[in-house]
Amino acid sequence: SAVISQKPSRDICQRGTSLTIQxxxxxxxxxxxxxxxxxxxxxxxxATANQGSEATYESGxxxxxxxxxxxxxxxxxxxxxxxxxxxxxxxxxSVEEPRETQYFGPGTRLLVL
Amino acid sequence: SQQGEEDPxxxxxxxxxxxxxxxxxxxxxxxxxxxxxxxxRGLVHLILIRSxxxxxxxxxxxVTLDTSKKSSSLLITASRAADTASYFCATDADTGFxKLVFGTGTRLLVSx
Numbered sequence: 001s002a003v004i005s006q007k008p009s010r011d012i013c014q015r016g017t018s019l020t021i022q023x024x025x026x027x028x029x030x031x032x033x034x035x036x037x038x039x040x041x042x043x044x045x046x047a048t049a050n051q052g053s054e055a056t057y058e059s060g061x062x063x064x065x066x067x068x069x070x071x072x073x074x075x076x077x078x079x080x081x082x083x084x085x086x087x088x089x090x091x092x093x094s095v096e097e098p099r100e101t102q103y104f105g106p107g108t109r110l111l112v113l
Numbered sequence: 114s115q116q117g118e119e120d121p122x123x124x125x126x127x128x129x130x131x132x133x134x135x136x137x138x139x140x141x142x143x144x145x146x147x148x149x150x151x152x153x154r155g156l157v158h159l160i161l162i163r164s165x166x167x168x169x170x171x172x173x174x175x176v177t178l179d180t181s182k183k184s185s186s187l188l189i190t191a192s193r194a195a196d197t198a199s200y201f202c203a204t205d206a207d208t209g210f211x212k213l214v215f216g217t218g219t220r221l222l223v224s225x
């Protein structure tokens with residue numbers, strides 16, 4: 001299975017600022033996914049990122065708030081913009097490799113004060 | 114919301130006992146996957162069962178799938194303290210590409 005790393009592992013940020021989360025995979029993958037897990041809750045898909053195209057966002061998530069980059073087949077970033085305390089969550093990236101099976105990174109734990 | 118429901122929300126057992134968690138979902142699926150999450154960390158993939166399968170085993174794990182009832186169960190036999198975690202089911206809706214919809218999760222506590 002693919003090995004996925006995320007940076008940072010955790011951060012404490014002030015409201016109004018932005019944070020960029022990096023996701024690195026040790027193999028080339030077509031699709032990468034970004035999820036949010038609010039405190040005590042399950043995971044919700046934010047967007048799907050394919051290399052070379054605009055990310056596809058789920059209902060309730062917009063590009064201005066969560067811009068995503070996918071510059072190559074092993075890397076993606078998610079930015080949480082103009083943060084508020086409601087953005088405090090764990091953010092996880094995942095890849096579909098092999099087909100049908102998604103593997104997740106260790107997550108980025110974000111606290112917004 | 115298409116989010117699945119899991120029950121129980123929390124389960125507390127003793128080491129050596131079996132733990133059963135149930136998952137219900139709402140739409141047609143290609144497959145259903147079970148994940149484990151320790152203390153708010155990343156998710157560990159446990160097992161995938163396809164819509165044309167009824168039962169699957171992996172070590173101490175047994176998963177069943179009933180597509181007519183839109184439900185699945187995860188059985189952990191001979192539980193250990195290290196099995197303490199949250200367990201989530203996730204369905205891959207039959208839309209042609211992988212978009213996982215997660216259940217609400219079951220928090221399992223296994224006491225020594």
